[in-house]
Amino acid sequence: MAEIPKSEEMFEDIDHTPPEKDWEETGAPITPGRFSYPAKDKSLAVMGFPQPGEWSPTDEAWPLPENWQEIIHEGFKERLDKYRSLKIFMDTCVRCGACADKCHYFIGTGDPKNMPVVRAELMRSIYRNDFTTAGKILGSIAGGRKLTKEVIKEWFSYFYQCSECRRCSVFCPYGIDTAEVTMMGRELLNLLGININWIMEPVANCFRTGNHLGIQPHAFKEMVEFFCDDIEEITGKKLNPSFNRKGAEVLFITPSGDYFADPGTYTFMGYLMLFEAIGLDYTLSTYASEGGNFGLFTSSDAMKKLNSKMYAEAKRLGVKFILGGECGHMWRVINQYMDTMNGPADFMEVPKSPITGTVFNNAASTKMIHVTEFTSDLIRHNKLKLDPSRNDHLKVTFHDSCNPSRAMGLLDEPRYVIQNVCNNFYEMPENTIREQTFCCGSGSGLNNEEAMDLRLRGGLPRANAVKHVHNKYGVNMLACICAIDRAALPPLMDYWVPGVDVTGIHELVANALVMDGEIERTTDLRFEPLNGEEGEADV
Amino acid sequence: MNVSYLYSLLAVIVLGLIAYAGAAVGLEGLFGIFIPYLAVLVFLVGFINHVLDWAKSPVPFRITTTCGQQQSQDFFKQAKIDNPSTTRGVIIRMILEILLFRSLFRNSRVEFNGEKISYKWVVWLWLFALLFHYSFFVVVIRHLRFFLEPSPFFVGALETVDGMLQIGLPGLFLSGVALLGGAVLLLLRRILLPKMNYISRPADYFPLFLIIGIALTGILMRYFTKVDVVKIKELTLGLASFHPGIPDGGVSALFYVHLFFVSILVAYIPFSKLMHMGGIFLSPTRNLANNNRMKRHINPWNPDVKIHTYDEYEDDFREKMKEADIPVEKE
Numbered sequence: 001m002a003e004i005p006k007s008e009e010m011f012e013d014i015d016h017t018p019p020e021k022d023w024e025e026t027g028a029p030i031t032p033g034r035f036s037y038p039a040k041d042k043s044l045a046v047m048g049f050p051q052p053g054e055w056s057p058t059d060e061a062w063p064l065p066e067n068w069q070e071i072i073h074e075g076f077k078e079r080l081d082k083y084r085s086l087k088i089f090m091d092t093c094v095r096c097g098a099c100a101d102k103c104h105y106f107i108g109t110g111d112p113k114n115m116p117v118v119r120a121e122l123m124r125s126i127y128r129n130d131f132t133t134a135g136k137i138l139g140s141i142a143g144g145r146k147l148t149k150e151v152i153k154e155w156f157s158y159f160y161q162c163s164e165c166r167r168c169s170v171f172c173p174y175g176i177d178t179a180e181v182t183m184m185g186r187e188l189l190n191l192l193g194i195n196i197n198w199i200m201e202p203v204a205n206c207f208r209t210g211n212h213l214g215i216q217p218h219a220f221k222e223m224v225e226f227f228c229d230d231i232e233e234i235t236g237k238k239l240n241p242s243f244n245r246k247g248a249e250v251l252f253i254t255p256s257g258d259y260f261a262d263p264g265t266y267t268f269m270g271y272l273m274l275f276e277a278i279g280l281d282y283t284l285s286t287y288a289s290e291g292g293n294f295g296l297f298t299s300s301d302a303m304k305k306l307n308s309k310m311y312a313e314a315k316r317l318g319v320k321f322i323l324g325g326e327c328g329h330m331w332r333v334i335n336q337y338m339d340t341m342n343g344p345a346d347f348m349e350v351p352k353s354p355i356t357g358t359v360f361n362n363a364a365s366t367k368m369i370h371v372t373e374f375t376s377d378l379i380r381h382n383k384l385k386l387d388p389s390r391n392d393h394l395k396v397t398f399h400d401s402c403n404p405s406r407a408m409g410l411l412d413e414p415r416y417v418i419q420n421v422c423n424n425f426y427e428m429p430e431n432t433i434r435e436q437t438f439c440c441g442s443g444s445g446l447n448n449e450e451a452m453d454l455r456l457r458g459g460l461p462r463a464n465a466v467k468h469v470h471n472k473y474g475v476n477m478l479a480c481i482c483a484i485d486r487a488a489l490p491p492l493m494d495y496w497v498p499g500v501d502v503t504g505i506h507e508l509v510a511n512a513l514v515m516d517g518e519i520e521r522t523t524d525l526r527f528e529p530l531n532g533e534e535g536e537a538d539v
Numbered sequence: 540m541n542v543s544y545l546y547s548l549l550a551v552i553v554l555g556l557i558a559y560a561g562a563a564v565g566l567e568g569l570f571g572i573f574i575p576y577l578a579v580l581v582f583l584v585g586f587i588n589h590v591l592d593w594a595k596s597p598v599p600f601r602i603t604t605t606c607g608q609q610q611s612q613d614f615f616k617q618a619k620i621d622n623p624s625t626t627r628g629v630i631i632r633m634i635l636e637i638l639l640f641r642s643l644f645r646n647s648r649v650e651f652n653g654e655k656i657s658y659k660w661v662v663w664l665w666l667f668a669l670l671f672h673y674s675f676f677v678v679v680i681r682h683l684r685f686f687l688e689p690s691p692f693f694v695g696a697l698e699t700v701d702g703m704l705q706i707g708l709p710g711l712f713l714s715g716v717a718l719l720g721g722a723v724l725l726l727l728r729r730i731l732l733p734k735m736n737y738i739s740r741p742a743d744y745f746p747l748f749l750i751i752g753i754a755l756t757g758i759l760m761r762y763f764t765k766v767d768v769v770k771i772k773e774l775t776l777g778l779a780s781f782h783p784g785i786p787d788g789g790v791s792a793l794f795y796v797h798l799f800f801v802s803i804l805v806a807y808i809p810f811s812k813l814m815h816m817g818g819i820f821l822s823p824t825r826n827l828a829n830n831n832r833m834k835r836h837i838n839p840w841n842p843d844v845k846i847h848t849y850d851e852y853e854d855d856f857r858e859k860m861k862e863a864d865i866p867v868e869k870e
Binding site for chain 1: 599602618739811831856
């Protein structure tokens with residue numbers, strides 16, 4: 001594992017001056033700290049991908065199948081025929097450079113091949129050479145390039161230094177979406193058995209056990225019961241969530257990160273407390289126990305396979321609609337892919353809040369709504385008793401996750417909820433929030449330990465914006481609606497902005513929530529004393 | 540520093556010399572009739588083919604890039620243009636994108652100041668691009684005078700506006716100067732800014748030099764060498780009416796350079812990044828509504844994939860589920 005310099009040193013070291021040599025000549029740097037370990041055969045086998053055996057990206061020779069060039073060529077052709085987006089994005093770029101400094105990985109690493117335009121050129125150059133008239137005749141003069149083993153290494157290096165966040169596509173005058181290019185590049189690499197373990201193992205786990213972390217049904221239930229014990233200690237209320245219960249009105253699905261590790265677990269407790277307070281008739285599922293979908297980072301087939309469980313389980317249990325938890329890329333899949341891949345969901349009803357009667361027509365076909373859509377509606381209709389002063393010890397800012405922002409537009413719902421449960425809320429600078437938000441640096445399956453250097457650099461723009469409100473307003477809590485954020489932002493904050501903690505929104509909700517019949521709370525969900533408690537004890 | 544612009548510059552100079560020499564040795568028919576017709580033919584066939592090829596590939600998913608608040612509950616104000624949920628919204632978004640380069644207008648530049656990273660709004664690229672494209676458009680419209688007799692009323696009106704400064708004789712057209720200026724600025728940007736230089740290739744410089752060549756020869760002919768416009772119009776009208784011919788007494792060789800540059804540019808479009816003029820209409824992140832959860836989008840090749848069914852899952856974990864009091868289908 002690579003050694004991480006001190007944060008001041010890393011910051012000082014960032015240099016955006018391009019090198020003398022053309023990008024075509026510099027190959028693929030396989031730098032420790034900036035690449036992820038390859039997928040293991042056993043996970044690849046579960047999903048039916050080729051299995052290259054043990055290897056390392058630092059190896060001189062990679063274990064490519066004999067006809068690897070043919071595989072890539074045919075795979076490329078197939079995808080050009082299947083996706084108009086790919087053709088358009090290969091053909092229309094004029095290299096205007098508007099995207100260049102919009103990428104958090106470019107800003108943090110200074111590596112010019114992390115400019116979205118060059119990342120896409122890695123693939124366009126092969127496209128021109130193999131599929132365009134000008135490229136076939138003029139070769140490199142027309143921007144073509146022969147497919148070599150070095151190109152494969154380059155693809156691996158740079159398509160796994162892209163978190164598919166789509167920030168560049170906001171600024172592109174043609175809407176060219178690097179996420180789409182990266183997704184295609186990764187699909188092509190998959191055809192050769194090249195993937196990373198941090199993606200492939202969760203995918204294989206999810207396929208078999210229903211969630212990325214491989215948590216089996218009884219263990220899932222135990223974890224949730226453990227949260228219920230904590231909730232009872234804090235609120236005096238005994239909760240009995242149900243599992244795989246037929247006839248429930250609502251199926252609730254959230255990423256497995258929320259019941260696996262802090263601080264996601266507090267968010268999970270928050271969901272449970274909210275649903276208890278409003279008497280929601282809901283069930284959890286052990287089969288559909290994953291909101292996230294690392295298939296999105298693998299291939300469209302893998303994404304479909306993993307996603308299929310949501311509708312299948314909703315149908316089996318006979319629920320009226322699905323409520324989804326706080327997760328980033330999960331919502332890209334639900335908003336832009338699910339209904340197309342696994343619909344129609346005609347066995348459910350248009351989501352209607354049983355508490356307020358609000359009909360969510362914006363999910364009329366998909367039949368799945370986001371928990372902040374649901375909660376903001378509850379608050380709007382005064383259905384929650386809230387005491388925001390319980391969050392007074394927090395000065396909160398909000399990190400928009402990439403996918404809910406740029407593949408959905410879920411911007412005001414989470415803000416509305418936060419502002420109703422917290423008294424101190426501060427926005428980060430406008431170029432770093434909403435549709436211009438920066439990635440946590442660890443999205444699209446890159447949140448592993450071995451790529452920590454890349455993650456800290458990629459997360460720098462986000463962290464630096466947090467630092468700004470930390471210094472200016474004393475912000476000490478970074479709220480987010482994404483499980484990868486909840487895992488990735490704490491180490492990022494520790495590195496760049498010590499003193500800022502990370503929370504999901506429903507943890508804040510549950511802390512402010514006054515439940516009927518609860519005992520007087522002395523701690524928050526983290527068992528930390530509530531604001532003022534210590535002071536009063538001194539009197 | 541990347542000097543690949545020299546190749547493109549050289550290519551354009553050579554092309555210019557070829558046309559100049561060709562006209563001098565009596566190949567007026569080739570450069571004045573054959574090549575222009577061929578160029579237009581290549582353009583039409585190439586352009587249509589390219590668009591048809593794009594259209595042949597389906598749009599399997601609705602992957603709108605949303606740049607504002609979605610449509611949800613009424614009390615959240617939707618960004619109806621930047622995150623459209625209706626066709627109307629999409630059309631307005633596309634019009635703003637195509638006519639005003641809205642996304643480019645957002646451009647910013649990252650700056651490291653002390654320990655703070657800031658993002659400064661920069662308008663230059665947007666401004667240069669707008670200047671370049673609109674002046675090009677005006678120049679093209681003005682040239683309709685050479686191909687239509689009588690020339691349409693709007694050409695005259697446009698010329699009045701374009702020449703409103705009333706400098707010199709013949710009167711200066713702003714659009715020609717703006718086109719030259721815009722192209723030069725875009726070129727200098729590529730040569731002088733290190734990041735732009737790093738990403739620029741011959742295919743980026745070639746069309747710019749070509750367009751600069753077109754603008755320069757045009758300006759030279761109109762204001763300096765003062766070519767015989769009547770003769771030129773005789774030639775161009777002949778082309779447009781499919782009765783081509785080289786006027787008696789001939790036309791300045793400079794004109795053939797100008798026309799050859801234009802022919803090359805027109806024929807070059809379908810095989811180059813200049814296809815962005817068509818691609819922008821078909822970009823799926825911009826031309827689709829973000830209404831996926833309201834209306835199901837159909838993928839024509841939606842594959843059958845092997846999924847891990849609930850029954851298979853229960854078979855794997857039945858005993859553990861029963862022990863944990865989780866309901867099962869088969870006891």
